[in-house]
Amino acid sequence: MKSKSKIVILISTFLFVLQVISSTIVHWKKYDFIRQSLPLFCKSSEILFSGTVHDPLECSKICSMKHSCLVSSFKPDSHECIGCQEFRIWYVETAPTIKHAIEPQKHLVSLVSDCKEILDEFPEAESGFYEIKLWSSNKTLIVNCDMETDGGGWTIFHRRLDGSIEFYRNFTEYENGFGNAGGELWLGLKYIQELADQSHSELRIDMTNYNNATGYEIFQEFKLTNGIKYTLNIGLRDASVNVAAGLAYSNSVPFTTFDRDLDTVGSRNCAVDRHAGWWHRSCTIVNLNGLYVPPGSICKVAGAEPGQCDHQHGGFDGGGEVKLRRSSMMLRRT
Structure with missing residues (x-):
């Protein structure tokens, strides 16, 4: 029973993490005025983790669980993962409605x-x-x-x-x-x-x-x-x-x-x-x-x-x- 409980907890945790990542990906796709060449950028003094990983899921897990990062950034081309205690986000405007689009993410912005x-x-x-x-x-x-x-x-x-x-x-x-x-x-x-x-x-x-x-x-x-x-x-x-x-x-x-x-x-x-x-x-x-x-x-x-x-x-x-x-x-x- 204990073994089954642990499995259930692990699966639940995995699904929760997957859901968070999934919702984040959808969120970023929704606001396509953010240039892919300008991802989340972390000041060098605030980097908690930097390394090469296989995918965004691994990047998120390593950063959050091992290094207590606030948020992480994964670059698909180089597989570089950066975890940081605070990120600066630079938004690029393609429409006059940019202000209402960025409002939900202001808690991430420095x-x-x-x-x-x-x-x-x-x-x-x-x-x-x-x-x-x-x-x-x-x-x-x-x-x-x-x-x-x-x-x-x-x-x-x-x-x-x-x-x-x-x-x-x-x-x-x-x-x-x-x-x-x-x-x-x-x-x-x-x-x-x-x-x-x-x-x-x-x-x-x-x-x-x-x-x-x-x-x-x-x-x-x-x-x-x-x-x-x-x-x-x-x-x-x-x-x-x-x-x-x-x-x-x-x-x-x-x-x-x-x-x-x-x-x-x-x-x-x-x-x-x-x-x-x-x-x-x-x-x-x-x-x-x-x-x-x-x-x-x-x-x-x-x-x-x-x-x-x-x-x-x-x-x-x-x-x-x-x-x-x-x-x-x-x-x-x-």
Whole structure:
């Protein structure tokens, strides 16, 4: 009888473990926006077991029963098994519904603070969409990470692609952000400020015109200061390709919107004239948040200055007469 009881207990335990593993596999398949190349990743200081095993079941049993791991990761190609006391999970977005999909797994997540930290801890990370947790406010955000350009580790906070998002917004919208990580985007002044405040940061601007000519410029020291004035500080220009000085005109200037005039012009509001919230001085040479218009046309919007309210960079390939097809702004800790 005792022998039979032991057998029953062993079978029950085996079935329970199998059920847990099985449900986990189904759970991961359900959320197929998680790239297979980015599995659970364990910091080296938290690895409790690492070795080669035959299958996921053996990996789970060894890790949980012999090493008291919180969770384990099995790589089918190499049969490598890693058991850890805490895992970081990086999610890659393929749909706008990512937030409700990842909610059930938050108890497993120890989030990173920006794209640079992801790349530092996981050098094989690919460009894509990740959930991060800001270092000061603990706010979680879905961000677009560029892991390829100039060594990678860039957090994208501005992007124009096709004119699908209206950028003529009030101050509250510019402060909190609008658009989406997978398309046109303004991350939000308060989040950009916090990301840049974490450590010494650099700024990179990339642009493409309608002839597919590309250019970029990089600034050494990027910060937004003076509280909710979000004053632009970019330091010296570190590098550029095909781009003359332009953003430097906006250095040490607070952010102006049509409902919050902080530019240096007393008689008018540059955000209205340029049809964009921006670091307007009097007014601006760079207008990356300006009206998205096709080449050969002139922006004509009520209240705005014709021909000056386009999506453009005055230092790139002909200046204000050249309309931009794409632009992006991103930051990286150095």
